Every structure is written in structure tokens, then in C-alpha cells.
Amino acid sequence: MIRKIAWRNIWRNRTRSLVIIASVVMGLWAGIFVIALSRGMVDQRKEKMINEQLSHIQLHTPGFKEKQKLADFIPGAAQILDSLRNMPGIKAVSGRSIINGMLSAPGGGSGVQIIGIDPGAENRLTGLEKKVVEGTYFPDGKNRILIGRALADKLGLHIGSKVVLTFLDTSSNILAGAFRISGLISTGDIRLDKVRVYARSDELQRVLGTSRPFIHEIALLLENDEEVPFYRAQLKERYPRLMVEAWYDLSPELRYLNEMMDVFLYIFMGIIMLALAFGLVNTMLMAVLERSRELGMLMAIGMNKRRLFLMIVSETVMLALTGAVIGMVLAYFSILIASHRGIDLSMVEQGMESFGISAVLYPSADIAYYPGIALMVIVFSVISAIYPARKALKLNPSEAIRKI
Amino acid sequence: MAVIRTVDLHKIYDEDTVPVHALNGVSLAVEEGEFTAIVGPSGSGKTTLLNMIGGLDKPSRGSVFIDEQDITSYSDNQLIDFRLKHIGFVFQAYNLIPVLTAYENVEFIMLLQKRPKEERRVRAMELLRAVGLEEKTEKRPTELSGGQQQRVAVARALASKPRFVLADEPTANLDSKSTAGLLDLMQELNQNENATFIFSTHDQRVIDRARRVLTLEDGKIVSDETRQG
Ligand SMILES: Nc1ncnc2c1ncn2[C@@H]1O[C@H](COP(=O)(O)OP(=O)(O)OP(=O)(O)O)[C@@H](O)[C@H]1O
Ligand SMILES: [Mg+2]
Numbered sequence: 011m012i013r014k015i016a017w018r019n020i021w022r023n024r025t026r027s028l029v030i031i032a033s034v035v036m037g038l039w040a041g042i043f044v045i046a047l048s049r050g051m052v053d054q055r056k057e058k059m060i061n062e063q064l065s066h067i068q069l070h071t072p073g074f075k076e077k078q079k080l081a082d083f084i085p086g087a088a089q090i091l092d093s094l095r096n097m098p099g100i101k102a103v104s105g106r107s108i109i110n111g112m113l114s115a116p117g118g119g120s121g122v123q124i125i126g127i128d129p130g131a132e133n134r135l136t137g138l139e140k141k142v143v144e145g146t147y148f149p150d151g152k153n154r155i156l157i158g159r160a161l162a163d164k165l166g167l168h169i170g171s172k173v174v175l176t177f178l179d180t181s182s183n184i185l186a187g188a189f190r191i192s193g194l195i196s197t198g199d200i201r202l203d204k205v206r207v208y209a210r211s212d213e214l215q216r217v218l219g220t221s222r223p224f225i226h227e228i229a230l231l232l233e234n235d236e237e238v239p240f241y242r243a244q245l246k247e248r249y250p251r252l253m254v255e256a257w258y259d260l261s262p263e264l265r266y267l268n269e270m271m272d273v274f275l276y277i278f279m280g281i282i283m284l285a286l287a288f289g290l291v292n293t294m295l296m297a298v299l300e301r302s303r304e305l306g307m308l309m310a311i312g313m314n315k316r317r318l319f320l321m322i323v324s325e326t327v328m329l330a331l332t333g334a335v336i337g338m339v340l341a342y343f344s345i346l347i348a349s350h351r352g353i354d355l356s357m358v359e360q361g362m363e364s365f366g367i368s369a370v371l372y373p374s375a376d377i378a379y380y381p382g383i384a385l386m387v388i389v390f391s392v393i394s395a396i397y398p399a400r401k402a403l404k405l406n407p408s409e410a411i412r413k414i
Numbered sequence: 415m416a417v418i419r420t421v422d423l424h425k426i427y428d429e430d431t432v433p434v435h436a437l438n439g440v441s442l443a444v445e446e447g448e449f450t451a452i453v454g455p456s457g458s459g460k461t462t463l464l465n466m467i468g469g470l471d472k473p474s475r476g477s478v479f480i481d482e483q484d485i486t487s488y489s490d491n492q493l494i495d496f497r498l499k500h501i502g503f504v505f506q507a508y509n510l511i512p513v514l515t516a517y518e519n520v521e522f523i524m525l526l527q528k529r530p531k532e533e534r535r536v537r538a539m540e541l542l543r544a545v546g547l548e549e550k551t552e553k554r555p556t557e558l559s560g561g562q563q564q565r566v567a568v569a570r571a572l573a574s575k576p577r578f579v580l581a582d583e584p585t586a587n588l589d590s591k592s593t594a595g596l597l598d599l600m601q602e603l604n605q606n607e608n609a610t611f612i613f614s615t616h617d618q619r620v621i622d623r624a625r626r627v628l629t630l631e632d633g634k635i636v637s638d639e640t641r642q643g
Contacts, residue, residue: 011518011525018513303508310470310505312498312526312574314491408470411505412461 012317016324020332023297027329030293034286034333034387035340041282042341042383043348045275046373050349052271053374056257059264062136062197064257065104065229066238067245072253074226078110081180084252087225094230099241101233104128104135105225107211111177113157117166120204122157124175126211126224135231138195138208145169145193153213154192158203162194169193175207179218187217279383283390286330290391294326294398305402306410319399326395327388334387338380349375416443417481417577417610418467424475425462425633436462437473438633444578444612449604451624452614459633460614461582467612468501468580469493481577498526502571502579504613506586509567510555516542516566517551523574541569545599561592568599578610585620597623 020027060066069090074082084090087105094103107126112119129148133139138156139147148154155175157167167173169191176186189209197203215223232241238256246254258265298305308318352370425437436459444450452460465471466478469485470493477486485496497503510519520538529537542551545565547558555563564584571579581600585593597620603609613620621627629637 011522014518015511015513022513304511307505307508308511309494310468310497311503311523311570312494314494314498314526317526406471408465411470411508 012321013324013328016321017328019297019301019325020329026293026296030289030329031333031336033289034330035337037282037286038334038337038383038387039341039344041279042338042379043345043373045279045379046341046345046349046375047353047371048271048275049374049376049379050372052267054372056264056268058198059261060235060257061231062141063199063202064260064264065135066232066235066257067230067242068255068260069228069245069249069252070226070255071251074108075253078108078226080109080178080224083107083222083224083226084228087223087228090228090249091225094228099233099237101231102131102135103228103230104131105211105223106132106227106229107214107224108226109177109214109224111175113161113165113173113175113207115165115167115171115173118164120161120165122161122175122207123205124177124207124209124214126209126214128211132208135229141195141197142193143196145191147193148210149192151190151192153187153189154210155189156193156195156208157191158206159194159196160200160203161205161207162191164204167191175209175217185217185219187213275379276382276386279386283386287390287394290326290330290394291397293329294322294395295401297325298322298398298402302402302405302410306405306407309405309407310411315403318402322399322402323392323395326398327391330387330391330394331384334384338383342375342377342380345373345375348373415482416479417446417448418442418444418612419479419482420463420467420476421479422476423463423466423473423478425459425466425471426474429474436633437466439476440630440633440635441476442628442635442638444610446577446610447604447608448578448610448612448626449601449624450612450626450628451621452612452628452630453616453621454630454636456616458630460630462633463630464580464582464612464614468503469497498523498574500577502574502576504564504567504571504579504581504584506583509570510563512555515552515554516547516558516562516569519555519566520570520573523570527574537573538569541573542566544603545569546595559592561588561595564588564592564596565599568596568603572603572607572609578612581611581613583614583616585615585617590619593617593619 069084071082071084073079091103091105094100104127109124109126111122111124113122133147142156143159147156162168171191172188173191174186174188176184179185195203195206195208197206211223211225215221218224232238242254242256305318349372352372354370420440420442423437423440427434427436440463452463454460462471466473469488472486477484480500485493488496511522514522517538520541521534524534524537539548539551542548545568547562547565550558550562555566558566585596588596600611601623604611615621626638626640628635
């Protein structure tokens with residue numbers, strides 16, 4: 011009955027209640043939308059980083075990452091690659107040679123990072139072929155390479171241009187190989203596009219004059235991204251002499267961003283709710299003051315303070331929750347639509363892409379936040395009810411009734 | 415044994431500034447089944463006395479005994495509980511919860527008393543029938559006339575099975591027809607259910623219906639008449 015009274019009391023002053031409900035609706039709708047947008051941005055960045063650059067797990071020799079020495083290749087890489095390919099739960103694997111060298115062309119030279127790959131495996135892992143914006147991804151024919159478009163622009167190179175790649179072998183001899191550009195790539199990360207050169211690893215091997223595959227890096231993608239910690243531990247055990255790192259080891263800032271986002275979003279929501287709480291306090295205070303005779307009567311006939319308090323708290327919570335539910339439903343559907351269509355931010359595309367953020371944002375339709383937000387609404391409305399409720403409890407029934 | 419007994423009741427408002435002696439030593443006793451009017455000029459202390467008896471306010475001096483329990487020493491919370499269990503109230507106006515129907519208003523007090531649902535339903539319907547509103551159970555107070563609202567208030571007051579009902583000028587806002595109707599009803603309930611009524615009034619027609627009339631002047635009882643029949 012107390013809940014029934016509280017609910018009906020809300021509709022006594024329809025306009026006033028609707029105003030506060032509308033502000034809760036707008037506050038939550040906007041708040042949740044921004045959360046979904048931020049979450050979507052972080053998720054998109056994470057996905058992109060994992061699917062195009064980091065992969066789920068990478069293996070190196072312990073010394074390689076620091077100095078990137080040619081000699082720090084993974085021993086027995088071919089067998090490791092084979093066994094990883096046959097391991098259940100692993101979607102794609104690629105082995106890479108990573109050699110720092112020079113790219114020389116008639117228009118000038120530039121320091122580059124030469125990545126030797128198996129084009130098929132690399133494409134399955136990172137979708138490299140999709141990054142080709144001009145030319146062809148490793149067509150038939152010898153000594154074809156892909157270079158970043160930014161690098162090509164810098165050196166005035168085109169599809170079909172001949173270049174020479176030079177680098178040192180393990181005994182510091184200068185080696186050189188002539189290659190022809192078959193494609194230009196754009197990864198969305200301009201910093202990478204200025205230094206990246208992709209070649210077939212077997213052709214690099216030939217330049218090095220060795221039959222040993224110089225694989226410095228093995229990257230793999232799992233079927234299920236929740237299993238990363240499990241596979242990370244498994245592989246660590248299996249290859250104790252290698253460094254096994256998950257995406258979150260490789261990019262602590264991505265992990266931090268991922269984790270801090272939640273904290274940030276709850277703080278953000280808290281600020282919105284704090285503002286709404288003032289509106290609630292005001293509304294309920296007005297309601298209590300204009301009903302003082304009635305509240306006095308209720309106390310006179312035997313409604314105790316606990317129940318009176320409960321009645322006012324219920325009214326406040328219901329008022330806020332009504333708005334919250336509508337706001338969440340609106341947020342849910344608008345986010346659902348936006349997450350399918352995407353929000354095109356191409357006006358600022360250039361700037362965003364260089365940070366590895368796509369120009370079309372897809373807000374995250376994740377509803378995992380909703381229970382937490384609903385809980386926050388309840389907590390904030392209970393807090394907002396305290397002051398008005400205390401005002402009501404301070405009423406003296408005999409005085410309140412005398413005013414009749 | 416008296417249901418209500420007051421001993422030398424004094425009430426002084428605004429003791430520190432301009433003291434108003436609203437009650438000046440009122441001692442009285444009310445027995446079960448009485449139908450008593452408290453009369454007197456405006457400002458004579460009728461409301462103040464009813465508030466003391468009803469545990470809505472505390473006397474400055476003296477005691478109020480309900481069934482020989484001294485309620486003047488009770489805390490606010492104890493008093494609320496005491497009122498719920500033992501006293502029925504009918505005020506001049508704003509008796510009812512506007513968002514509840516007549517039926518729900520009557521039921522509400524029994525809900526506060528935690529009575530079982532079936533008992534609430536039976537008693538609420540019985541009382542609404544007794545006050546002649548069995549047709550109006552689903553109406554909200556705003557859909558009822560002033561007289562009908564006061565009838566619901568009487569039903570509500572009795573629903574809690576109180577020891578007595580206090581009514582401060584229950585007919586003040588009613589026309590003469592509704593006044594007569596309400597008094598008929600109260601008298602009937604007094605006779606059939608042995609409900610004890612104490613009411614204050616200015617209205618001579620109401621005074622005429624009382625079996626005992628207590629007259630207050632300047633916070634003192636100046637006459638106490640009991641009529642036969
Ligand atoms: N809360 C209060 N503060 C100060 N003085 C008060 C207060 N309540 C009542 N009084 C005074 O106490 C005296 C008695 O008032 P009370 O309301 O009991 O009279 P009453 O007989 O009920 O009058 P009426 O017939 O007008 O209702 C009056 O002089 C009144 O002004
Ligand atoms: Mg009065």
C-alpha cells in the first residue's frame with residue numbers, strides 16, 4: 011500500500027513529475043549514449059589493434075624485442091609454427107622475419123623495417139591484403155614487395171618502381187637485394203606506413219644466403235578472445251625459452267585504457283546523476299511541503315516515522331526509476347541503431363586515423379552497464395530522498411493538523 | 415474503570431515568549447460507551463484538550479491516563495504506535511489520503527496494524543456499509559461530498575477498533591443535512607457497537623445530540639452535564 015500511495019502521489023502534480031522524469035530520461039539517455047560511444051571507440055581500437063597488429067599472442071626470443079638483432083631468431087620456428095597451426099582453438103598463425111634496413115631508390119633512401127612473411131598466413135592473421143590501397147598483394151613473380159603508401163609518397167615511388175633493400179647479416183656484412191613494388195598499403199597508422207616494407211620471407215632468406223628460416227616473431231589469433239590468458243599460460247609452459255606475450259602485455263596502454271574506461275564511465279555517470287539528484291531533492295521537497303497537512307494526518311492516525319520515511323523514499327526512487335527505465339530503453343534502441351549504421355566522423359578522419367581510431371564509430375551495444383546504472387539511480391535517489399524525508403519527519407502532527 | 419482520565423492538565427504555548435495558557439488544570443474522566451461533546455467559545459482550549467487526550471501533543475503539566483496507562487511519558491514513536499492501536503481520529507478536514515479510494519482509506523489503517531487481508535476486507539466493507547457508502551467504495555475523496563468524506567473518516571477511525579474516537583469539530587465543514595446524517599451515524603455506532611465518541615463542536619444542533627456536555631472556558635471546565643435518555 012505504501013508503494014501504491016507513493017506511485018499515485020507521483021501523478022498528483024503531473025507537470026512537476028514529468029519535468030523531473032524528463033530530465034532523468036535525457037540525462038540517462040545522453041549519458042548511456044556517450045558511454046556506449048566511448049566503449050565502442052575503445053573496443054574498436056582494441057579489436058583493430060588485435061586483429062591488424064598485435065594479434066592475441068606473440069612469441070619472441072627473450073633478447074629480440076630490445077635490440078631487434080637478426081641473430082635473435084626463434085630456434086625451430088618451422089616446427090613451432092606447424093604445431094601451433096594444428097592446435098585446437100587457434101584460428102591463425104603467422105611467422106615473421108623482422109629486419110631493420112634501408113630502402114634505396116633513385117629519389118632517395120629511408121630507414122625501414124622489413125617484415126618477411128608468408129603472404130597467405132599473414133593475410134589470414136592480419137588481413138594484410140585488405141590494406142593494399144593500390145596495386146596487388148604479392149602477385150606471381152619474384153621479389154615483389156609491399157610498402158606503406160606514406161613511404162612511397164615520401165620517396166616518390168609507384169607501383170612497379172624498383173628499389174634496393176640493404177641490411178646487415180649476422181656477421182655485419184652488408185647485403186642487398188633488388189625488389190619491385192607491387193602494392194602500396196595503408197594500415198590506418200601513418201607512423202607505421204612510413205617505415206613498413208613487406209616481403210616474402212623465403213626471398214629475404216635467399217638474400218641472406220641461408221636455408222634457415224629467420225623467424226623472429228610468431229603471432230597468433232585465437233578463436234575466442236576470452237581464452238587469451240589460458241593459452242598464454244599454456245604456451246609459456248610449452249616453450250619455456252621463448253617470451254610468450256598476450257596483447258595486453260604487448261600494449262599495456264591498451265589494457266589500461268580498456269580497464270580505466272569502466273572507471274571513467276562510472277564517474278561520468280555519477281556526475282550526471284549528481285546533477286539529477288538536485289532536481290529530485292527539489293521536487294520531493296516541494297511535494298513534502300505542500301502535503302504537510304496530509305503527512306501530519308498520517309502521523310496522527312498512526313503511521314510511524316519508518317513508514318513515512320519509506321513512503322517518501324519510495325516515491326523518489328519510483329520517480330527516478332521511471333525516468334531511468336525510459337532513458338535506458340531509448341538509449342538501448344538508439345544505440346542499437348547507431349551500432350548497426352555506425353556514426354561517420356569522416357570530417358575529422360585524418361586526425362583520428364593516425365591514432366588508430368576508425369573514422370566510423372560503432373557505439374558498443376553492450377548492456378552490461380545497465381544493471382550498474384540502475385543501481386546507481388536507486389542509490390542516488392535514496393540519497394536525494396533523505397533531506398525531504400527528514401523534513402517530513404520533523405512535522406509535528408498537531409501543528410500540521412491545526413493548519414486545517 | 416475510566417477509559418480516559420486526565421489529572422490537572424495544563425498546557426502553556428510559547429512559554430518563553432508570550433505564554434498562552436490554553437489549558438488551566440483540566441481533570442476529567444470518560445467512561446466506555448460515552449457520547450460526549452466538548453463545547454466552549456473559540457480559543458477556550460477544545461482542540462488543545464483533544465490533542466492531549468489523543469497523544470498528539472504533550473501537556474506542560476499534569477497527566478493523561480488511557481486505560482490507566484500514563485501516556486504523557488511516552489516517546490514520539492511510542493505515541494504514534496499507541497494512537498494506531500487505541501485511538502480513532504476524525505478531523506475537521508483532510509482526513510483522507512487523496513490518492514486512495516474510500517475502501518483503501520479504510521483498509522489503510524488496518525494495514526498499518528498488520529491485520530490479515532481477509533479481515534481487512536470484511537471489516538472495511540462492513541464499516542462502509544454501516545456509514546452508508548457501500549456504493550462508493552471505489553471513489554476517491556475528491557469524488558465524494560464533504561459529508562461522505564467525513565463518513566469515510568468515521569469508518570476509518572473505527573476500523574482500527576480503537577478504545578475511543580476523538581473528533582475535533584467533525585461537522586464544521588458540513589451543511590445541516592450532512593451534519594444530521596453524520597450524527598445519526600455516530601450515534602448508531604455508539605449504541606450498536608458501543609463505540610466511545612468524544613467530539614468538540616460549536617454547533618448547537620450537535621450539542622443537543624450529546625449525552626454528556628463538557629463546557630470549557632479559558633482552559634477550564636466550567637460545566638459538566640450528563641443528560642438522561
Ligand atoms: N500552537 C500554538 N501556539 C500558540 N498558541 C496556540 C497554539 N495552539 C493554540 N494556541 C492558543 O491556545 C488557545 C486554545 O486554542 P484551541 O485551539 O485549543 O482553542 P479551541 O477551543 O479549539 O478554539 P476553536 O473553537 O477556535 O477551534 C488559543 O488562545 C490559541 O490561540
Ligand atoms: Mg479547535
